[in-house]
Amino acid sequence: MKKTNLLQGTLDLLILKALSMGPLHGLGVSLRIRQITNGAFEVGPGSLFPALHRMEEAGWLSSEWGESENNRRAKFYQLTKPGRRQLETEAKHWTLISLAIAGALKA
Amino acid sequence: MKKTNLLQGTLDLLILKALSMGPLHGLGVSLRIRQITNGAFEVGPGSLFPALHRMEEAGWLSSEWGESENNRRAKFYQLTKPGRRQLETEAKHWTLISLAIAGALKA
DNA sequence: GCCTCTCCTATCGCTTATCGATATGAGAGT
DNA sequence: ACTCTCATATCGATAAGCGATAGGAGAGGC
Numbered sequence: 001m002k003k004t005n006l007l008q009g010t011l012d013l014l015i016l017k018a019l020s021m022g023p024l025h026g027l028g029v030s031l032r033i034r035q036i037t038n039g040a041f042e043v044g045p046g047s048l049f050p051a052l053h054r055m056e057e058a059g060w061l062s063s064e065w066g067e068s069e070n071n072r073r074a075k076f077y078q079l080t081k082p083g084r085r086q087l088e089t090e091a092k093h094w095t096l097i098s099l100a101i102a103g104a105l106k107a
Numbered sequence: 108m109k110k111t112n113l114l115q116g117t118l119d120l121l122i123l124k125a126l127s128m129g130p131l132h133g134l135g136v137s138l139r140i141r142q143i144t145n146g147a148f149e150v151g152p153g154s155l156f157p158a159l160h161r162m163e164e165a166g167w168l169s170s171e172w173g174e175s176e177n178n179r180r181a182k183f184y185q186l187t188k189p190g191r192r193q194l195e196t197e198a199k200h201w202t203l204i205s206l207a208i209a210g211a212l213k214a
Numbered sequence: 215g216c217c218t219c220t221c222c223t224a225t226c227g228c229t230t231a232t233c234g235a236t237a238t239g240a241g242a243g244t
Numbered sequence: 245a246c247t248c249t250c251a252t253a254t255c256g257a258t259a260a261g262c263g264a265t266a267g268g269a270g271a272g273g274c
Contacts, residue, residue, distance in 0.1 A: 007204060008115035008231055008260080017211055027251060036214050040207035046233050049253060054231090071241065072250050091212055097114060098205055100147035104124055105198055107143050115231080115260055134222060153262050156224060161260090179221050179270060 006041060011051050013094055014041065016079065016087040019061065025074035026052060052077060060086050113148065118158050120201055121148065123167065123186065123194040132173075132181035133159060159184060167193050 018024065018032040029052070030043045055061050060083035068074040079087070125131065125139040136159070137150045162168050167190035175181040186194070 006232070007117070010114070010204075010208060011232080013208070014211060021214075025251075026253095033211075036211040037207040038210065040203065044233065045252075046235075046254085047231085050232080053253090068250075070250065073240075074251060094208065094212070096147065097117075098209070100144040101117060101120070101201065102205070103145065104121060104140075104143040105201070107128075113261070118261075132222075133224095151262065152223075153225085153264075154260085157261080160224090175221075177221065177270080180268085181222060 006043070006047070010094070011043065011047060012055060013087070013090045014043075015048075015051060015055065016060065016083060016090065019077055019079045020084065020087055023076050023078035025066070025068055025076050027074075028068075029077065055083075058086075059083075113150075113154070117201070118150065118154060119162060120194075120197045121150075122155075122158060122162065123190060123197065126168065126184055126186045127191065127194055130183050130185035132175055132183050134181075135175075136184065162190075165193075166190075 014033045014037070015029055018029050018036065021032065024032060026045075026048060030045075030048050033041055033043055052061065052063075056063055056077070060080060061077045062080050063075050063077045066074060066076045121140045121144070122136055125136050125143065128139065131139060133152075133155060137152075137155050140148055140150055159168065159170075163170055163184070167187060168184045169187050170182050170184045173181060173183050
């Protein structure tokens with residue numbers, strides 16, 4: 001049983017949302033996404049880390065090295081102000097698209 | 108950083124849905140998608156035709172040449188049986204994902 | 215007849231996101 | 245020592261969508 005693939009474009013949104021609930025290191029983001037989507041989304045490292053780097057590059061996240069709960073070296077990410085704005089923008093965008101498609105399917 | 112209009116993966120779903128309401132030629136599909144999404148989605152030819160070809164290749168659509176309402180040569184597409192199954196599958200999949208993300212954003 | 219507008223299909227090149235596999239390192243447990 | 249797990253990272257492949265562009269053919273004005 002393959003886990004459902006992501007819709008492209010939703011990963012950023014989920015990462016932003018996950019981090020809006022507090023700073024996390026990379027794998028923590030992956031876990032929180034699994035939690036808040038009730039296991040519907042499984043994000044592998046090959047998707048996660050490039051996305052985090054891209055988003056930090058875009059100025060939406062900032063990072064610093066620290067220690068995880070298991071005393072492992074880990075990079076902690078948190079939202080910047082532009083990141084919060086981006087979350088709002090993407091959440092709105094998602095809502096619009098989601099309603100449009102739901103409406104189309106109902107018709 | 109360009110915003111893509113569509114969420115990747117939703118184009119197939121919209122095309123399948125559009126054709127489930129009756130056969131259409133290419134540009135007709137584009138128009139019907141605009142209608143049923145209340146103008147939320149504009150599908151240009153550079154997205155539309157490759158998608159139609161891909162989906163015909165996949166066996167979801169069949170096509171035949173005919174004449175449009177304006178007496179123009181046009182290729183009419185209709186759903187095959189596998190295409191209808193695919194529509195059901197993708198619609199279900201969309202609903203699941205959509206609910207999962209909506210839930211995640213609410214939290 | 216001729217010109218232009220619109221309709222209709224088609225393709226090329228480019229960008230970008232995601233995924234599977236793989237690599238590396240270090241603390242934890244035995 | 246050895247292995248398991250945590251944690252970050254990167255590479256190559258795949259694929260979708262988009263802008264631009266092209267070309268053919270009927271419609272309608274003149």
